[in-house]
Amino acid sequence: MSGTSQFVTLGAAEEIYAAPVEKVQEILELRPISRLPNAPSNLLGMIDVRSEGIPVLDLRATLGLPLSRDDENTRIVVLRFKADGRDLTLALKTDRVFEVTVLDDDTLSPPPPTGRRWDSRVIAGIGRRNGAFVTVLDLDRLLSFADVDGQGAPLAN
Numbered sequence: 001m002s003g004t005s006q007f008v009t010l011g012a013a014e015e016i017y018a019a020p021v022e023k024v025q026e027i028l029e030l031r032p033i034s035r036l037p038n039a040p041s042n043l044l045g046m047i048d049v050r051s052e053g054i055p056v057l058d059l060r061a062t063l064g065l066p067l068s069r070d071d072e073n074t075r076i077v078v079l080r081f082k083a084d085g086r087d088l089t090l091a092l093k094t095d096r097v098f099e100v101t102v103l104d105d106d107t108l109s110p111p112p113p114t115g116r117r118w119d120s121r122v123i124a125g126i127g128r129r130n131g132a133f134v135t136v137l138d139l140d141r142l143l144s145f146a147d148v149d150g151q152g153a154p155l156a157n
Helices: 139-144
Strands: 007-012 015-020 024-029 043-049 052-058 075-083 086-094 096-101 123-129 132-137
Touching: 007 075, 007 086, 007 132, 015 123, 024 043, 043 086, 075 096, 075 139
Parallel strands: 015 132, 052 086
Antiparallel strands: 007 015, 007 096, 024 075, 043 052, 075 086, 123 132
């Protein structure tokens, strides 16, 4: 990662996440989401963006965080990513979007060792912004592995 890499910082629960700005197509205010029958618990449904149907995932549910009510800060972040060699568009509903920024350092730390097994493949690295930890998401992996079990937690592969 170079020192000029920019990120969109997002909030879910009390945590700060970052997505590479080049993956973000646009940021939308919350809008009606058409539900899909028998969809996984993190797949909220579809939204219309300039006559294109875009699936919307709940970032909290995708990351295994507790769900919450939407409010005036809730946003939908439309993203472009690669899965199985294809370019796809998908949206994440997030609690809030903070800013487009650079991180304090041009180097990301790897996910920390915990002594236990956990699936950290969706994390590109850990950075800092104004001294606070920021988890940089690997969107290609996060959105490719977005299947969930019946409890709303990401499946480990």
